[in-house]
Each structure stands twice: as structure tokens, then as C-alpha cells.
Amino acid sequence: MEQRISFVSLAVRDVARSREFYVDGLGWTDEMYVPGEVLMIRVGEHVVLSLWDRAHFEAEVGPIADGSNGSNGSNGSNRSGGVPPVTLAHNVATPAEVDEVLGTARGIGADPVHDGQQRDWGGYTGYFADPDGYHWEVAHNPGPLGELVLP
Incomplete structure (x- = not known):
């Protein structure tokens, strides 16, 4: 495979x-x-x-066994008090692009939106949730791994 x-x-x-x-x-x-x-x-x-x-x-x-009944609160979390056990990532070339994407998400009503911040591992990331609470990481990942995922 x-x-x-x-x-x-x-x-x-x-x-x-x-x-x-x-x-x-x-x-x-x-x-x-x-x-x-x-x-x-x-x-x-x-x-x-x-x-x-x-x-x-x-x-x-098959049956969804995530502890959720499909109802999310306005904070993008399910009633069990957490978030769906998956994140998706969208990598960009600069920290400014991270902030731009998060601004777009906020502008279309994404909730929650966590502002971009410098991370201990050297990157700059923030998050937004889609209407079902799936969290998207928007990331600038400097170095070879970050370059690997950019177009």
C-alpha cells in the first residue's frame, strides 16, 4: 500500500x-x-x-461513537465538553497569512477562532472551528517539513 x-x-x-x-x-x-x-x-x-x-x-x-449526539454549542464543541477528536491543518508560507486566514474565518462566523501565536516548536499557528466543530489549524511551519506541504 x-x-x-x-x-x-x-x-x-x-x-x-x-x-x-x-x-x-x-x-x-x-x-x-x-x-x-x-x-x-x-x-x-x-x-x-x-x-x-x-x-x-x-x-x-457504521455508528458514530464519539460521545456526541451531533449537537454543538456555540463554541464549536460537542455536548460532552470537548472537540471532535480530529484536527485538519492548512499550512501557509508566512505568519501574516495565518492571521489573514483566521480573519476570513472569523468574518464568516467561524466559532471559535483562536488567534495565531508563536509556538514553542518554532511555528506560528491559530485555529478556527467549522459549523460542526471540526477544528482547522492554520499554520506557518518554518523549515523542511513546512516546505513539504506547501504548493
Whole structure:
């Protein structure tokens, strides 16, 4: 098996709301949209973000056992008091770009948005949550690993 990821699939409460956030809000382009079922967005040369209606996701994959009933508070966390056990990352070339992306997310209603800050490991990162509470790290990662993930 080759060492790569082709799809990142997430179960969401409302596919239309996710489309409004990612496509209309962030300005991304959808590759496939089936209202009420799935939204697929190419996020890399060979990587697709696949956002599935929770019921359709469970029908294909099996019951969701994350301790959440699918209801999030306004802070992007589920009722169990935490965040979904996954983060997604969007790396950029400079700390200023981190702040710019976080500003865009804040402008379209992302909640929460954690401002960018210098990290002990040398990078500069911040976070925002999408409508289902999935947290996106926006990062400037200096050095060879950071360069590896930039276009």
C-alpha cells in the first residue's frame, strides 16, 4: 500500500450549511455536491475533503461513537465538553497569512477562532472551528517539513 491519504471524510449535521461555510464563505470550489447527502472538495493535488450527512455516513461506515449526539454549542464543541477528536491543518508560507486566514474565518462566523501565536516548536499557528466543530489549524511551519506541504 502506498503511503498517502486520498480522502478525509467527516460526518456533518447539515451538508448545506457546510457548503455555505466552505464554498460560499471560504471561497473553495466543490467537486461534487449532492444536497442532503455529501459535499466533496478537492483540497490538494490528490486529496479530497468529503463532508457527509451524519445519517448517510453512519449507513456506510457504521455508528458514530464519539460521545456526541451531533449537537454543538456555540463554541464549536460537542455536548460532552470537548472537540471532535480530529484536527485538519492548512499550512501557509508566512505568519501574516495565518492571521489573514483566521480573519476570513472569523468574518464568516467561524466559532471559535483562536488567534495565531508563536509556538514553542518554532511555528506560528491559530485555529478556527467549522459549523460542526471540526477544528482547522492554520499554520506557518518554518523549515523542511513546512516546505513539504506547501504548493
